[in-house]
Amino acid sequence: MPERRIYAQLAGSTGVTGRLASSAASIKPMATAQAAARPCITYQRISTVPVVGSTGHESSMQARLQLDIWSDTYVAAKQIATAAREALRGFQSSGPPVIDMTHLDSEQDFDEPVEPGQDERIYRVSQDYLVDFVTT
Numbered sequence: 001m002p003e004r005r006i007y008a009q010l011a012g013s014t015g016v017t018g019r020l021a022s023s024a025a026s027i028k029p030m031a032t033a034q035a036a037a038r039p040c041i042t043y044q045r046i047s048t049v050p051v052v053g054s055t056g057h058e059s060s061m062q063a064r065l066q067l068d069i070w071s072d073t074y075v076a077a078k079q080i081a082t083a084a085r086e087a088l089r090g091f092q093s094s095g096p097p098v099i100d101m102t103h104l105d106s107e108q109d110f111d112e113p114v115e116p117g118q119d120e121r122i123y124r125v126s127q128d129y130l131v132d133f134v135t136t
Contacts, residue, residue: 002131005093013087019080039071060134069125081125100132
């Protein structure tokens with residue numbers, strides 16, 4: 001699972017964990033940020049597709065992983081997003097799984113109410129990464 005490697009890379013980056021509410025404990029799979037201490041990062045795999053080589057066989061896989069950076073301020077969300085981008089830029093790992101390349105595909109900014117109908121806002125930067133990997 002490339003998610004474990006991505007988590008380890010983010011958790012090992014002081015540029016990322018130094019800005020979070022509870023260090024690496026603030027990086028969670030598929031959690032809701034409304035109930036979590038912020039700032040925090042949630043992550044999930046969006047999709048996985050096989051990469052077919054010239055012989056017609058699957059040579060590797062490509063996963064789309066989404067990070068959501070949540071904060072009570074827009075500035076903090078953007079700072080953590082920048083740190084995450086730096087930590088994952090070109091990330092490779094010998095595995096398992098072997099990660100050949102990680103690159104940012106898209107980034108979007110959002111704000112939404114903490115609770116429906118409230119004026120208090122929570123800020124989110126959503127990043128989609130493409131992760132090329134080989135399972136062993």
